[in-house]
Amino acid sequence: MIEFTIRAAGRSVSITAMYESTERFCKDYVCDAKPDFAVRIEPADIEFERMKSKREDRLEGKRERSFSDAYLETIAVQRKIAEHLFDFDTLLFHGSVIAVDGVGYLFTAQSGTGKSTHARLWRELLGDRAVMINDDKPFLRMENGQVIAYGSPWNGKHGLGCNGCVPLRAICILQRGSENVIEEIDASQALAMLIQQSQRPADKSHYPQYMELLDRLSCGTAFYRLACNMDPSAAVVSYEGMSVR
Amino acid sequence: MKLKDGFILSRIAGKVVAVPTVGDLDLNMMISLNETGAFLWEKLQNDVSEEELVCALLQEYDVDEATARRSVTAFVFKLKENGIIG
DSSP states (O other): OEEEEEEETTEEEEEEESOHHHHHHTGGGBOOSOOSEEEEOOHHHHHHHHHHHHHHHHHTTOOOOOOOHHHHHHHHHHHHHHHHHGGGTEEEBOSEEEEETTEEEEEEOSTTSSHHHHHHHHHHHHGGGEEEEESSOOEEEEETTEEEEEOOSOOTTTTOBOSOEEEEEEEEEEEEOSSOEEEEEOHHHHHHHHHHHBOOOSSGGGHHHHHHHHHHHHHHSEEEEEEEOSSTHHHHHHHHHHHOO | OOBOSOEEEEEETTEEEEEEOSOSTTTTOOEEEOHHHHHHHHHTTSOOOHHHHHHHHHHHSOOOHHHHHHHHHHHHHHHHHTTOBO
16 A cells, blocks of 8 residues: 545645555645545445446446546545545535636536636637646635635646636536527526536535535635637637626 | 435525435436425425325415415425435
């Protein structure tokens, strides 16, 4: 077994893992602070991830994919850390977070809709002003009525992101469209998406905390719905729609 | 009749919602409830009959019996349809 400590959403986590590749995977987040909590991966955790992935593929009518144990271990670590972070006002969320002039925007959508593509259009539009915080699984920490988005090692297939954080101004739900249209929506209209895109507790007893965090998330940021194509002008529409309030 | 185990009721973004806490088949399911729905949901945590639900509604709200009965029947039908009450 290998042991190391990482920083996740402002907390230190001691990780005991089976594969060295997991430490390499987390390298940008390794720290030597005293851990706030510890997670330990057992073969059963890897098996759990394998079964879960197969079950989800079947449910979605896809061909069952197979993954290496080393890869599945990184997912198991993610799940265990997220489970502890409920205690620290933090949710793991599926989406791309981009910071512009120190203000964060999160794009979320079903996989394959084009979150990452849209985030890339923003980088092309805004150049150095735009910094990728995370392209897949950022942490969102509720703090004094604000939402702070943190980078994490789980930063998508292109590995875009950094070990940084930014206050979140808006969550934007992305849909494909022929035209580019953005509208501000009420948090209650985003609710189903918030539940779908956040990591839910494995331990039933964490549900009250989880639901409370969703409520704080719904109060702590603005919500938009964007219909967009892949044209560079899509970024102009969404950036102008969200940055000028 | 009684609600199946494994749902949690909560208020998020001003809405009352019930979310399943077990299994991943219905992982993305969320039941949005209005005020009456939330009231009936609480009652259904215990084993109650439709008749008792109608009585409870009549006691709590200023409605006539026919309206209360219609609400209860419609609500119970929806819950049964979705397999939420056994």
